[in-house]
Amino acid sequence: MTGPVSGKTPAQPPQVIDYEGSDYQQRFWEQGGRAYEDLAERIALRKLLPPAGRRLVEFGAAFGRLADLYDGYEQVLLLDYSRSLLRQAQTRLGVGGRFVFVAANLYQLPLAAGVVDTAVMVRVMHHLADVPAALAQIRRTVAPGGVFVAEYASKRHLKSIARHALRRQDWSPYDPAPYEFVPLNFDFHPTWMSQQLQTAGFRIDRELAVSHFRLPLLKRLVPAPTLAALDGAVQQVGALWKLTPSVFVRCAVPGASPASLPAELFQCPECAGKLTPGEDSLDCTGCGRRWSTSHGLYDFKEPLG
Numbered sequence: 001m002t003g004p005v006s007g008k009t010p011a012q013p014p015q016v017i018d019y020e021g022s023d024y025q026q027r028f029w030e031q032g033g034r035a036y037e038d039l040a041e042r043i044a045l046r047k048l049l050p051p052a053g054r055r056l057v058e059f060g061a062a063f064g065r066l067a068d069l070y071d072g073y074e075q076v077l078l079l080d081y082s083r084s085l086l087r088q089a090q091t092r093l094g095v096g097g098r099f100v101f102v103a104a105n106l107y108q109l110p111l112a113a114g115v116v117d118t119a120v121m122v123r124v125m126h127h128l129a130d131v132p133a134a135l136a137q138i139r140r141t142v143a144p145g146g147v148f149v150a151e152y153a154s155k156r157h158l159k160s161i162a163r164h165a166l167r168r169q170d171w172s173p174y175d176p177a178p179y180e181f182v183p184l185n186f187d188f189h190p191t192w193m194s195q196q197l198q199t200a201g202f203r204i205d206r207e208l209a210v211s212h213f214r215l216p217l218l219k220r221l222v223p224a225p226t227l228a229a230l231d232g233a234v235q236q237v238g239a240l241w242k243l244t245p246s247v248f249v250r251c252a253v254p255g256a257s258p259a260s261l262p263a264e265l266f267q268c269p270e271c272a273g274k275l276t277p278g279e280d281s282l283d284c285t286g287c288g289r290r291w292s293t294s295h296g297l298y299d300f301k302e303p304l305g
């Protein structure tokens with residue numbers, strides 16, 4: 001599943017984790033004993049997401065685990081770097097309806113400016129080697145008056161604080177810098193993350209601390225719905241000190257919501273040029289690159305030919 005697909009040099013974009021061909025859906029969620037985490041995250045998202053809207057994008061949506069939470073939206077863009085996970089999403093959700101499936105890199109988004117009124121990103125920040133670059137891209141895509149709901153993995157949770165105090169962990173949970181515990185897997189300090197979100201132009205208006213009870217023994221003893229309900233009851237108050245491994249943030253984009261969103265969803269990820277429809281492709285009027293649209297997948301990972 002893992003493995004960088006590009007190196008980071010000044011001329012190149014940051015490394016991207018490669019989930020192409022991964023069994024993420026089965027291994028991590030269906031057989032991974034994570035019913036509690038799934039339910040606790042859904043409780044948090046229901047509190048933070050505007051329940052309805054015109055257009056929503058989920059960045060790093062994978063196989064569309066959370067897609068049922070977007071029922072109130074007229075159009076839903078599911079964007080991921082992995083084509084194979086998007087194919088799984090298509091199988092689950094169907095092609096040709098309100099869902100639009102987009103293969104693309106967060107660091108080079110093919111979306112037009114201000115194209116959505118809600119953006120969501122869950123369990124993706126922890127794979128980002130260059131958070132400021134990704135947040136700048138995301139910020140560009142959200143219309144004024146819109147909302148960005150983001151989840152990140154915190155390094156300053158109770159377990160890491162205890163391990164550090166007992167000298168069983170050589171890195172400090174209080175150090176603001178991101179901690180890369182395995183290649184392309186990062187935990188973040190809440191203060192650092194808040195700064196990045198604000199620097200990108202977001203205004204944080206609500207936070208929730210999530211997964212207080214992510215402990216194997218508790219998860220074995222207490223049914224997942226009960227444990228998740230308990231987590232839901234303390235997510236708000238827990239945000240005062242944020243000692244959980246996962247933190248959810250709702251950010252607002254300043255300004256008044258436009259009367260209508262742009263009709264064109266996409267722009268060229270290479271040159272930001274206008275795209276015109278070709279045969280099973282979108283063709284850039286700026287640089288001439290052609291991007292596949294076959295089988296209901298807008299594919300901006302690599303140009304055709």
Ligand SMILES: C[S@@+](CC[C@H](N)C(=O)[O-])C[C@H]1O[C@@H](n2cnc3c(N)ncnc32)[C@H](O)[C@@H]1O
Nearest residue numbers: 019060061062065080081082105106122123124
């Ligand atoms: C741990 S999975 C989370 C999936 C989903 N958000 C969920 O919570 O079930 C991380 C996803 O982020 C995607 N991803 C990571 N880096 C990306 C990037 N630079 N651009 C687009 N997608 C990315 C991966 O392909 C993968 O599907």
Ligand SMILES: [Zn+2]
Nearest residue numbers: 268271284287
């Ligand atoms: Zn172009």
